[in-house]
Amino acid sequence: MASDSPAKNRPATPSSAAPASAGVVLDDVAIQRALMRIAHELVERNEELGRLYLVGIPNGGPPLARQIAANLREIAGVDVTVGVLDTTLYRDDRLTGGIRPRLRRTEMPSAVDDRLVILVDDVASTGRTIRAAMDALMDFGRPRAVQVVALVDRGHRELPIKIDYVGKNIPTQRTDHVQLRERPGGDGMEVVLMQGRGAPS
Amino acid sequence: MAGRVWLRGGRVLDPASGRDGRADVLIENGRIAAIEDALEGVADAESVNAEGLWVAPGFVDLHAHLREPGQEYKEDIASGGRAAAAGGFTAVCCMANTDPVNDDPSVTDYILDRARKESPVRVLPVAAATKGLAGEVMTEMAALVAAGAVAFSDDGKTIMDSGMQRRVLEYSRLVEKPVMVHAEDRTLVRDGVVNEGAVSTRLGLPGNPAVAEIVHVARDLLLAELTGAHLHVAHVSTAGAVAHVREARARGVHVTAEVSPHHLTLTDEATLGYDPNTKMAPPLRGKDDVAACLQGLADGTIDAIATDHAPHAVHEKEVEFTAAPPGVLGFETAFAVVLELVRRGALTPLQLIASLSWNPARVLGLALGRLERGAAADLVLLDPARRWLYDPAEGFSKSRNSPWAGRELEGRVLATWVGGRLVYQQGRGVLAP
């Protein structure tokens, strides 16, 4: 039903007609390198890899989580559980323009009790998405611990949320828009920064 | 009060004589003293500039509910009379479904007494055809006529027993007054509240089929033919009824008929929003029925436009559709609403005025509705082009139940005279009694 495509990353924001300057801040090669490094860091910092439970937050998180799981299989020979957890029903936003955001798929193949849950998001900013994800997680059960992976941390934290594993820190203005998307050519992904538009998440 | 009034340069419409043209009208001592193309040398007269306006006989309403005695919270003879004057009606028939029912000369006396004291316009009581409107025992028609009743009707109810209906029509020959029937077979209507058809299906409300009216119209026409009585069909709403009346008339049956402004201009689609102010009895019908009624009015099958002015209190109408009493206000909007038919080319101005004044007067056999020397000076001054916003709260009726509330209407009554006395002037309000 719902789409996981990274292109539908954020609720549509009122914007001017043509995108302002859009620069690629992470190309596909850099993304893959970051995801491999994060996998290594996960192995380094956690003893019981069997307890790992990667949970991707739509829309950008799930493909990243799957890639990290593949990386872990490659470097540590371990199969970790991968789930998808939509946070829409836990968001603290008000209604904008009277339209509710569309719900996205949630698929949690295993219980989270006593697991080491690794939340995976594409772009972290205010911390509200991560907070909502943690609230959702608590309704699923009682994880032993929760750590957070973000491909990009663009700052402007509004809540005391810490990102444990960061692909890249990118300083931005509040009004900038950072997005993980498929490359226009179609092969691979990229992270772009558009100046002067959009809302932080 | 009964002085001289000189209406100058208006378009005088007198259906009785066929006059339709510019003329002056002089009123003196409560009567029409003169109608000439241009009067000269009129002294000591109140002059009224009627340029660009219409001068017509005062309207005669064959069908209205004044609710007094018994339901004065909805309307009474005073407020109803004022609303009528503001609508250009100089004479209104009031139906008998009051509390107590007007089935006894004492009630008729009471109504006429109240009218004399409180109403700026003439009130013509229609007495019940059966006691208590129960359809079982005939009323004392001779006594009621002597008391002032102009016609008989069980309106509000229907006489379901055909044998009873025959007897009522037969007996009415004693007094030679019209029997006005609310033609509706209750066993076909059941709990229907809107016209049965595509609209009732969409609304999910019980339907009132056209055939319920047609069956009784057909029955009553045959009984009228049998008895030779004067049958008057109230508020015709269906094509079938029009067709039966047309055919019976051609055969020589003594039948007259009326239609309401709402049945000429609104279809059942008006009920799609569930507004109880679109609930009437009979209900608003389909497009074809409305067209047939209009055709009937144009070709003379239907004699008159009658408002069926039916006030109901706000709290009575602000309920679920099935619980609301049927009926809407009519006096103050009638002219503007039916003038639309002239604008559309369906009726000429003279035909319209005839159906509002001369024809209803003839149905009753009364000397009203005509502008001729010596006739009582019941007249209206009309502005067919005046646009105005209708707000029932600003009207004279005690009630507010109108489907035209909040609408911009075109055509307004500027002044009304009854017996030569100015009883209403737009902008100044009701001036008498």
Added chain:
Amino acid sequence: MMGRGLLGIEDLEREDIELILDTAFHMKEVGRREVKKVPTLRGRTIINLFFEPSTRTRTSFEIAGKRLSADVVNFTPSASSLTKRESILDTAKTLDAMDPDAVVVRHNVAGVPKQIADQLAAPVINAGDGAHEHPTQALLDLMTVVEEKGRIDGLTVTIIGDIAHSRVARSDIYGFKKMGAEVRVVGPPTMMPAQVECLGVKFFRSLREALDGADVVMALRIQLERLAGALFPSVREYSATFGLDRAKLRYAKDDAIVMHPGPVNRGVELSHDLANRRPSVILDQVRNGVALRMAVLYLLAGQRRGVEEER
């Protein structure tokens, strides 16, 4: 359209229906969790204004609201404005002053939810009004068919019974048609509404012909108390002519499913055997009801009439 409440399927576009169904499937997943509750409508007040008693539908809405963390209040005034001092519109105005985020209305007279919606700033959800509409019922029916058949486009749906008095029938007709199905109606001639084909359905006199090739068979409830003897001669005759059993079901497609809005008059509309087992999906309908109503409340609660968007 969606912003102002849900008065009927007649007013919805296909995209609105698809959005509601999509959302409902997600809500169904919430119902499968250990903690069947999400905070999305926390702090919102939903009033169930049920003039006509209905434990099933009211409970379904109540559970739906509570699973979304809303505060649900049940308000059951007496049904008729004639028997109580406060008219329904006065009740509506009073409720409006209490500032609810959604009002769910059920009444045995058509049009009441619309009349109430005209008085309220809050969105009104029609839980059934007379013979007019029962939109959430139709939506959960659509949801169930999508689950079973994967789609609605191109399906043949046959509705059997008292169409004239059925709000479920009307809503189902609108819903299935908008989603691309062909809809047929069949039942006693005295129970067909006037000009039924104006709703876009095909009218059949014979049950056998109406069932021929049907993918979905919807049996409507007959109100025995109200109708036997007046609109049809006896329950026995109804059940023999229009009651569905396995034998008659053979006229439909082999994989046809049987639906019913409930509660079933066993032996009348459906044989005992059909009522309890596949191909009847009646319990799935009920299950989907909560998820569907969660979706509707989620999409509508808190919407406000007018320019004001957020507080």
